[in-house]
Amino acid sequence: MRLIMAGAAVAVALSGCLGGISTLLDFGSHPVVSKAAQGSTVSRQDMLAIQKPSQITAIRGGTAQCFDYDLQNESGKRAALYVGFTSAGFVNAYGVSSCADAVRAGYLDSDAVMKRND
Structure with a gap:
């Protein structure tokens, strides 16, 4: 029984991750997503030039x-997509949720530049 419950918990967790990945794939060609994915070379001004955000936090x-x-x-x-910036004004995080949700989850705690696995 514990194994079934553990398996169900993993499935629920993965479905949330897969949903976010699926959404990023659906929007991968959107200029905001494409630019945010470039990471630490992209500034606030670069993002503002593409599209004005609905809210700045x-x-x-x-x-x-x-x-x-x-x-x-x-x-x-x-x-919904959030784009977080370093104190120097460069992208260091982005994802499919709101800034408020990203802050609550701890995704925006670091001021480090975004690392790429090229």
């Missing part, structure tokens, strides 16, 4: 910012 005690975007792809599907 101060993070890490006001030393950095997070942009909330409401995206829509070619097929009309909508998704």
Whole structure:
């Protein structure tokens, strides 16, 4: 019984991850997602030049910012995307949720530059 419950918990956790991955794939060609994925070479100004965020949130005690975007792809599907910045103003995190959710989850705690696995 414990094994079944553990398996169910893993399945639920993975479905959330897969949902986020699926959404990123659906929006991968969107200019905001494409630019955010370039990481630490992209500035706040670069992101603002592509699309104005629906909300800007101060993070890490006001030393950095997070942009909330409401995206829509070619097929009309909508998704929320957050883009977090370092205190120097460069992208260091992005994902499929809101800035508020990303802060609560601890995704925006670090001021380190985004690492790439090229």
